[in-house]
Amino acid sequence: MRLQYPTNIRVIMVPCTGRVDVIHLLNAIEEGADGIYVAGCLEGDCHYISGNLKARKRVGQVKKILTELGLEPERVEMYNLSAAQGPRFAEIAREMTEKIKNLGPSPIGQKAKAA
Amino acid sequence: MVVAERKPLNELLEMVQPYKKILVAGCKGCVTVCNAGGKKEVEILASELRIARKKEGQEPDVKEITLERQCDPEYMDQLTEVIKDRDAVLSIACSVGPQYIAGRFDDKVVFPGLNTTFIGGSLEHGVFAEFCQACGACGIHNFGGLCPIARCSKSLLNGPCGGSSKGKCEISKEVDCVWQLIYDRLNRLGQMDRLTRVIPCKDWTTSRDGGPRKTIREDLKL
Numbered sequence: 001m002r003l004q005y006p007t008n009i010r011v012i013m014v015p016c017t018g019r020v021d022v023i024h025l026l027n028a029i030e031e032g033a034d035g036i037y038v039a040g041c042l043e044g045d046c047h048y049i050s051g052n053l054k055a056r057k058r059v060g061q062v063k064k065i066l067t068e069l070g071l072e073p074e075r076v077e078m079y080n081l082s083a084a085q086g087p088r089f090a091e092i093a094r095e096m097t098e099k100i101k102n103l104g105p106s107p108i109g110q111k112a113k114a115a
Numbered sequence: 116m117v118v119a120e121r122k123p124l125n126e127l128l129e130m131v132q133p134y135k136k137i138l139v140a141g142c143k144g145c146v147t148v149c150n151a152g153g154k155k156e157v158e159i160l161a162s163e164l165r166i167a168r169k170k171e172g173q174e175p176d177v178k179e180i181t182l183e184r185q186c187d188p189e190y191m192d193q194l195t196e197v198i199k200d201r202d203a204v205l206s207i208a209c210s211v212g213p214q215y216i217a218g219r220f221d222d223k224v225v226f227p228g229l230n231t232t233f234i235g236g237s238l239e240h241g242v243f244a245e246f247c248q249a250c251g252a253c254g255i256h257n258f259g260g261l262c263p264i265a266r267c268s269k270s271l272l273n274g275p276c277g278g279s280s281k282g283k284c285e286i287s288k289e290v291d292c293v294w295q296l297i298y299d300r301l302n303r304l305g306q307m308d309r310l311t312r313v314i315p316c317k318d319w320t321t322s323r324d325g326g327p328r329k330t331i332r333e334d335l336k337l
C-alpha cells in the first residue's frame with residue numbers, strides 16, 4: 001500500500017505511546033515544532049495494557065500547559081488507530097497538517113528562527 | 116511524607132520576570148514521591164519557562180538541578196557551582212528548601228515554586244491526603260490508630276460532632292468523617308469502651324503554640 005501523506009511530518013518511533021512523557025512533547029514545542037500528535041494503538045488494544053491511555057492523559061496535561069502559556073492547545077493531539085489502518089494514518093496526517101496550517105506557525109518556532 | 120503541589124505557572128512567571136538567569140532546583144526527597152518537585156518536574160518547569168521566554172522573544176537561560184535533599188546543609192554544597200552566575204533560584208522542594216538556599220546563599224534571590232500543603236500519604240496513584248498535623252505529642256492510640264487532629268475538620272478529641280452523616284463529614288460528601296472510622300475501628304478491635312473515656316484538652320505547647328520547634332539528638336551530634 002503506497003499512501004501519500006504530507007512531507008512536513010517527522011515520524012519519531014517509540015515502542016509504545018506509554019513511553020511518551022510530558023517533557024518530550026514540551027521539548028518539541030520548545031524547539032519550535034508547530035504541532036505534535038501522538039498516534040497510539042486503539043484504546044483497549046495496548047500490548048502493555050494502558051500505555052495509550054496514559055499517553056492520552058499526558059497529551060491532556062500538555063494541552064493545559066500550552067493554554068497557561070498562551071499557546072493554542074490544539075497544537076498537540078492524541079489519535080488512536082491500529083497498525084492495519086494505513087489509510088487512516090495518512091488521513092490523520094492530512095487532518096493534523098490542515099489544522100496546524102490554519103493555526104499558523106508556532107510563535108516559538110518563529111522566534112527560534114529569527115534568533 | 117511532606118506533600119506539596121506546584122504553584123500555577125503564571126504566578127511563577129511573574130515571580131521570576133525581572134530575572135534573566137534562572138536556576139530551577141528540585142529535591143529527590145518527599146516532593147519526588149508526591150510528583151511535585153523531583154527531577155521530572157524540574158525538567159517540565161524549566162521547559163515551561165523556556166517556552167514562555169521564547170514566546171516573549173527572549174533568549175532563555177534556565178539551568179536545572181535536583182539535589183539529594185534541600186533540607187540538609189551538606190547537600191546545599193551541590194548548588195555552589197551552578198548557582199554562581201544565576202540571578203534567581205526557583206526551588207521546587209517543599210518550603211524548607213528555598214529557606215535553606217536563602218540561608219546559605221546570601222546574595223541570591225529565592226522563590227518557592229511549590230505550595231507545601233500537608234504531612235500525608237498517597238491514597239492511590241496521583242491522590243494524596245493529610246494524615247498528621249505534627250502536633251508534637253502523638254496520641255492516636257486513643258483513637259484506634261487514626262488521627263482526629265489532622266483528619267477531623269474540627270480536630271475533635273471527643274467526637275463525632277452532630278455533622279457526621281453516613282460516614283461523611285459535614286463539610287463535604289467527599290470527606291470521610293474520621294470519627295466514624297474511629298468508631299468502626301474500635302468496634303473491630305473490641306475496644307468500644309475506650310469511647311466512654313473523656314479525652315481532656317490537649318496541651319498544645321508541643322505544637323506550634325510553643326514557638327518554632329527544634330529536636331536535638333546529643334547522641335548524633337558530631
Ligand code: SF4
Pocket residue numbers: 246247248249250251252253254255262263264265
Ligand atoms: S496526634 Fe499529633 S502527631 Fe499524632 S498523627 Fe495526629 S497530629 Fe500527628
Ligand code: SF4
Pocket residue numbers: 266267268269270271274275276277278279280283284285286291292293294295
Ligand atoms: S463530621 Fe466528623 S470529621 Fe467532620 S467535623 Fe464532625 S466529627 Fe469531625
